[in-house]
Each structure stands twice: as C-alpha cells, then as structure tokens.
Amino acid sequence: MSERPLSHDMVIRSLAMRHWNETVDDARAVDALEQGKVLFLPSLAFPLSTEELTLLTPDLVDPKRKNISFNAQNGKLNGVAQAEKKAQVQALLQRHHDYACQLVSSLLPEYKSALHSPVNSLRLHPITVWRDATSWRKDDTRLHVDAFPSRPNHGERILRIFTNINPHGESRCWRVGEPFPVLAKRFIPRLKRFSPFSSWLQNRLGITKSYRSHYDHLMLQLHDTMKGDENYQQQGPQVTLELPAGSSWICFADQTPHAAMSGQFMLEQTFLLPVAAMKNPDNAPLKILQKLTQRTLI
Template sequence: MSEDINVPSTENFYNNTVLSLPLANWSGSPDLPMSAVNALETGKVIFLPNLSFSLSREELQLLDPAIVDPKRKNISYQPLKKRIAGVATKEHESAISALLERHHQACLQLIKAIFPEYQQTLHTPTNSLRLHPVAQWTNNTSWRKDDRRLHVDAFPSRPNYGERILRIFTNINPGTENRSWRVGETFPTLAQKFLPRLKSYSPFLSKLQNSVGITKSLRSHYDHLMLQLHDAMKADADYQKNGPQIAIEFPPGSSWACFSDGTPHAAMGGQFMLEQTFLLPVNAMQDPKHAPLKILESLMNKPLI
C-alpha cells in the first residue's frame, strides 16, 4: 500500500471527528459532561489525552513481543471467563491476566463516568494486549487484514447481527512513540458511497458457511454487508489515498474510544497498546438511528437481520 496518502488537517474536519475530554482519572470528574454518548453514537472518536494507565516495574517487563504466541497477532483475555489466549509460554499467563483484568476494571469505571447509559447493557467483554509494532503485523499479511487501510470493523466468523462494537484503547508505550491513526468520514456518507458496489447476500451461502464451520452462527444480511464494506474500503486504493480522512496522534499515556463498526479508521503506526472491546445491542443506544444496522436498513428499505 502506498504511503503517499492525502490526509487533510482542517480544524473543521477534526472538530467533526474528535471530541477531546480532559479526563485524568478512570473514575471520572465532576468537571466533565455527564455523558459523551451523543458524540460517540454519531461516529466521533472520544479522545482522552490525559488518561493514562500506569504499569508497575514488573508489568513493564511484559512489553516484549516475544511473549506473544507466534501464531497469534495479539494476546486476548475474556474477563468473565478468566480465560487468556495468545501467550507464548504459560509462565507469563498469570501476570498478563492480572494486567488485562486491571485494565478491564478501569474501563468499567470509565464507562460509568462518561457512558453511564450503557452500563447495564454492554456485554461480551474482551481485552487484548498488542505488543507488536503496527508495521510488523501489517507488512506480512493480506490486504484484507492490513489495518493500515481505512475500514470499519466486522467479524468474519462471529456474526453480531447489528450489535455495536465499542472499543477503548490505551497507548502504554514506555517511550515516546505515538499510536498513529487515520479516521474517515461519517458512516451514512460512507454507506451511500459503497453500498451500490457490494455483492448480493445469499442465504444459501450463509447456511453453507455455517455448516462447514466458517462462521459460528448464520451470517445475516447485515453481517454480509458489513464484511463486504470492510473489504471494499480496503481494496479501493484511490479511496485509501484520497477519501475524506484526518490523521490523529495518540501519545503515550493517552486513551481513546469509538464505535469501531461505525467509525472508519486505520492504524498507521505505534507499538504497545491495551484494547477493551464490548458489544452493545442497538436498542440500548440513546439514538438507534445512528447504528450502521439502521442506516443500512434505511438505505435498502428493508430489514437486514
């Protein structure tokens, strides 16, 4: 992929893409707005430049890519099941589990502070520890898995039937290296642009994929469209270079959040990051019309799940 990318840096585009909050504590502050949900639901990135996650001396020793199983991109942790995967050797599992559990608990505090509307309905939490440099896990992969290309998130093997994908990220780089992103246009504009070129949905193919184990459940029309959109965006070299987008730098000691299924994004650089993922039912949103499911249903004038 070419690095010659047209990334405008106009103040208006930034203000329409990012909401910055001066939060310095995971449990919140009385000086902050009660909620940032409206900005989140309309596709903005919630940037928390002062929200760091401190690591102990022992935890800093875990920031070593060699700890990751060579067959995996990241280490993942399911806090409700206390299950960890992707660690190269068992001797590190306990310490990494404790680190990821601590970050998970911090994220629960953050949700209570700035997304209180979602407290009772967020589910299926998964935390991950990303130790490799971005360039390392993108240079040796297919274009579909190259996350330096603008995309919206979709699960190939785990259909989610329109539920939102809420992700909270923290740059834990012990040095000075930023996590570099590009963020694109709003989902309604994106969907109108790409929908005409997406392949038709086949219920028969969905059943076949499920029967042979490609998917863990039947892929809905919605899930099919989201995967098609993910791939169409990444395959379009002109869009990657010239599509509406802005560069954002997330320095060490900062955190940020977005609905990654509705906010086009690309990871361009950085190393060492914690990422907490939740799912949210569409009907638990404050304004469900902003969900990709509802936007696609409106454009196609029919239900998609």
C-alpha cells in the first residue's frame, strides 16, 4: 500500500492526569477524542487493596464468558464463577464505575449528562489465551472497530475507558489504525448490501435486541471485513502502542481501529453517547458513512 505512514502523534494524545477527579483545563482533549485519537493517561492508575489483588486470577471468570461485567444502573453482575466472591467483585466494579464517572466530569464535562447505558468489565484472561479459543470474527488481536452483532446502537457512539491493572508491571500492547474517514472509504466498496427484510427477520426472531439499521449493518460489515483481510491486518496503516501497568486510556471504539495484542488484567468502562451530544457530530461514523454513501442510514 502506498500510503502516508501513521505516526504516533497522529493516533494518540497524552494527558498528565494523576487523579480521576482532577480538574483538567484542556478543551482540545475532546476534539482529539472525536477525531478518533486515543487519549492516553500514563499516570492514571486504579488503586486495588491487598484483598482486591487476590481477585486477579482467571479462575474467577465463568468459563462460558470472556469477562466479568457489571451494569451500575441496575446492579447486575455477570460472569463471576465463585459465588462467595461476588460481593467483593461488585464493590470493586461499582467503585471503578464511580471513578470513571468522575473522570468524565473532569475531562469530558460536555458528555456528562448525555452518556448512558454504562457497563464496566473486569478482564482477567491473558489476551493470547482468549484469542486461541475463538473464531477470527471474535479475534480482537485483529484491527477492527467495535460493532455489537446483537445490540444495534443506531449510530450512537461507543466510548470506552481502559485501565491496565496488571500487578506484575506487564504492559498492554495495542495496534491502532488509520482515521475513520480513510478506513470507511477504503472498505465501503467491499461491504455487502443491506437487506431491510433480513434485519426485520433477525429482530422478529430475537437474534437482535432491536432492528439492525443500515448503519449497524455497515458497521458490522466493516468490523468483519477488516478482520477478515489478512493483507490489511499485516500491511494496513497502523501504530503500536505500549500501555503500561498503572496507565489508562480512552477512545471511541466504534471509530478508532484497534487491536489488543498482549497483556492481562484490565478494567474497562463502556458508555453510549448520542451523536447529537458530540462537540462536533460530523466526526461520528454515522455522519461519515452517510456522507460517503449519500444515504440516510438510520
């Protein structure tokens, strides 16, 4: 491919925050995030007590699930294999959620009242082990943008906050890819056509939790087509990021091509954000795809 190579500065913006509730006066942080950059917080750690450190073992995860997850809105905890540990895990994930909300208030205050559907996760498996057990479509060591097969989000943004809590000082390694407009332009000609009937049927049969819109179809197709393209995985524009233990990072995972290559033990918080709540909605994948296809997609 004869493209301009990506540089580190094109995909990442670093901020020197040390506390989750630290006041930050950096209006450009939200601009960088909406342009698809990773906001990197190298000194923002999530402290664990001595008792909580004993929870950092893959045995704690239900073998049928990838991660332990928690919905702070309804208090639902999923994926804990050991019943006697549930209360401790829930307290940890509730505190993590509270910290994530503080971070949004201090760093991204314009999103505060619009973010919804919070789910956070405790990820205890080494990335390499999980990868070996799944199909290429679920293999997150391949560059991809996030799209949920059974939960269409009709254009809403997927904001994710990650923290490496590895107790042995092991970094998490990511690859990050090209800007979304370039990515979309590259892959749109190869995406399968949308079938409203098939979307209707999948919704009717309960395969999807709501109707999969044209937008959701294109995002899923983009996710699959990127992951399935061996040449793009190897040769496509990309930068490797080392994300040390004790650091955090934030991105719009539906926009920023990413691949998790190695590491173990992470906390992650997901929120959804309506496009209208963005500072510059034209950066949303929905708006970019609509512009490129010249169609209304939701």
